Amino acid sequence: MLIETKYHGEITIDENEIIKFQNGLPGFITEKKFILLPLDKESPFSILQSIVTTELGFVVVNPFYIKKDYEFVLTDGEKETLQITNVEDIVVLTIMTVKDSLKNSTANLQAPIIINHKKRLGKQVILNNPKYSVRYPLYAELEKNKDVR
Structure with missing residues (x-):
């Protein structure tokens, strides 16, 4: 399948790689199909790209890369929606707000x-x-660890 992307231009994707968001994403409820694309080989960042809307691509990163002690609990309803039966089937990402410098960038x-990478189902979960x-701040953990040395 051929799609136009925000950061990678026109690319061919495997339809089996499409991640379905049953309720879309907050603020983008009609956007239900995305693909995860690496930003580049050496980067910890990826792009969560809409397969319908070219301009809709979010820079994402594994939150444990930013905050080692990040933790939360999914509700039974969230687990059911994502059809989670095994924790190893889960990929956790956080959306970045990229500024002029990565040092000034932030993560949500x-x-x-x-x-659920096995079932190709996704959901953005709002934590309280x-x-x-x-x-x-993207570099908050790095700065905190630097102060300990």
């Missing part, structure tokens, strides 16, 4: 994206944990 730890911010 308050609303992780959970993907004041410990996590929608604008968590």
Whole structure:
């Protein structure tokens, strides 16, 4: 299948790689099909690209790359929606807000994206944990660890 993407231009994708978001994403409820594309080989970042809307591509990263002690619990309803039967089937991502410098960029730890990579199902989960911010500084953990040395 041929699609036009925000960051990679026109590419051919395997339809079996499409991730379905039953309820879309908050703010984008009609966008229900995405593909996960690596930003580049060496980068921890990927693009969650709509297969319908060219301009809709989110820079995402594994939140554990940013905050090692990141944790949350999925509700039974969220597990059911994603058809999760094994924790190893889960991929957790967080949407980035990319600024002029990566040092000034932030991650939305308050609303992780959970993907059942075996079933190709996704959902953005809204956490009610004041410990996590929608604008968590990308390099906060690195800076914190640097101060400990």
